[in-house]
Amino acid sequence: MSGSRIDYEAVFRAFPGPVALLTTDLVYAEVNEAFLSRTRRTRDQLIGRYLFDVFPDNPDDPGASGMRNLGASLRRVAATGERDTMALQRYDVEDPTRPGTWEERYWSPVNTPVFGPDGEVALLLHRVEEVTELIRARGGAGAADGDRARVLEAELYSRALELQEVNERLRRSHDREHEVALSLQAAMLPAPGPLERRGAAVRYRPAVGALNVCGDWYDLAELPGERIAVAVGDVVGHGLAAAGVMGQLRSALSAASRVADGPAPALEVLGLYARSVDGAESSTVFLAFIDCVGQTVTYSSAGHPPAVLVHPDASVQFLDGATDPPLGARPEHVARPEATIAFTTGSNLVLYTDGLIERRDEDIDTGLQRLAGSLARHHGADPEGLADAVLADLIPVGGATDDTALIVIAL
Structure with a gap:
């Protein structure tokens, strides 16, 4: 078909299954030949007519609900723009050659939105599979084994359609949560503004799989007296709940x-604040104050992996002299430790979350050594280049299984 135009109208008419196009007001706009054959109607009896004028519920059966269910499904698709696979439905159809005579029919409908150029639902694609004959063969006294097998096949098919729809709804729910969580996380983790006379690079890499949103966060701010506060933290958990806790802790710190x-x-x-926030327990944080005049880094860690000071001579030093348990780990308040280290011009300070160094099949010291080696090899790069090089060295080709935040600050 390369270079030729596909005649989609011909494809629609030749489709072997019964298919109809309806307006959002449930008026027939088009049907294919299979639909006409299954319903025993002509095009003139369908096109331009309201669905339930052509196929009303059986007035002799007060419990009939098939058409009402179909109507609800079609209107839901028109309103939400989401496909709906219905469970097996029974709705009787009036014999067009014998008015007042109703035939018991069983259908498995699938209703799909068709969008117009403006992005709004323009038409509804109504596809049906009729299984009336198989249902009629349901284990009758003289039914052959083949008939019963077909009945079982029809029932399994119907259940598969129901399961497919459940899975589709779960997927759409996860997609919506993913989109909201990513937007929330982007709003909570904005790109840092330029630091006066300092270069800084920030990287955030979501985990592979699931919602790709966890509770890693960072903060970077200038303080009076030519000082800089830089923090990185990790909230236990995933998804919107973790993102919400992350936002509260980041703002509070x-x-x-x-x-x-x-x-x-x-x-x-x-x-103290974390004790009043559900889900904040066991969160880890590393916070450092950089004194640009005195050329010192003062830091404290609440259960977080140590930051790294990369010296101009390529030596690396882990800042692990003031480590304490994570937030909320102690039942009572205890003063946290603090340590100070000097730096020389040309050094870099590197903060990160555990997704950069931890692997399920190895000890954390292996990851720390891998990080130290990467920083030593690329120590001469500027913050942007160093951040990219470290991620390239340490993040697996297929992506990490945990979120990774990385901050590099030129000292």
Whole structure:
């Protein structure tokens, strides 16, 4: 068919299954030959007519609900723009040659939206599979084994359609949660503004699979007196709940860092606050205050992997001298430790979350050594180049199984 135009109208008419196109007002716009054959109607009896004028519910059966169910499905598709696979339905059809005579019929309908150029639902594609004969053969006294097998096949087919629809609805629900969570996370983790006389690079890599949204976060802010506060943290869990907790902790620590005398007091405030936030228990945080004039880094860790100071001579130093348990791990408040280390011009400070170094099949020390080796090899790069090089070295080709946040600051 290369170079030729496909005649989709001919494809529609030749489709072997019964298919109809309806307007959003449930008026027949087009039907294929299989639909006419199955319903024993002519085009003139269908096109331009309201669905339930042509196929009303059987007035002699007060319990008839097939047409009402179909109507509800079609209107739901028109309103939501989402496909609906209906369960097996019974609705009787009036014999066009014998008015007042109704035939018991069984159908498995699938209703799909057709969008117009404006993105709105323009038409409804109504596809049906009729299984009346198979249902009639349901285990009758003289039914042959082949008939019973076909009955079982029809029932299994119907259940498969129902399961398919359940799975589709779950997928759409997950997709919506994924989209909301990503938007929420993007709003909570904006790109950092330029730091005065300092270069900084931030990278965030979602985990592979599931919602691809967890609770990793970072914060970077300038403080009075030519100081910089930089933090990175990790909330236990995934999805919207973790993203919500992450946002609360990040905001609280950002505020505390602006008024606290150092990182340890700021983490103490955050720890007290975390006790009132559901899901914040066991969250980890590393917070550092960079004094650009005194050329020192003062830091404190609440159960988080240590930051790394990369010296101009390519030596690396893990900042593990002030490590304490995660937030909420202690039943009572205890002052957190704090440590200070000097740096020289040309150094880089690197903060990260555990997705960068942890692997399920190895000890964490292996990951830390891998990080140290990468930083030493690329120590001469600027923050942007160093961040990209580290991710290339440490993130598996297929992606990490946990979120990864990475911050590199030129000192």
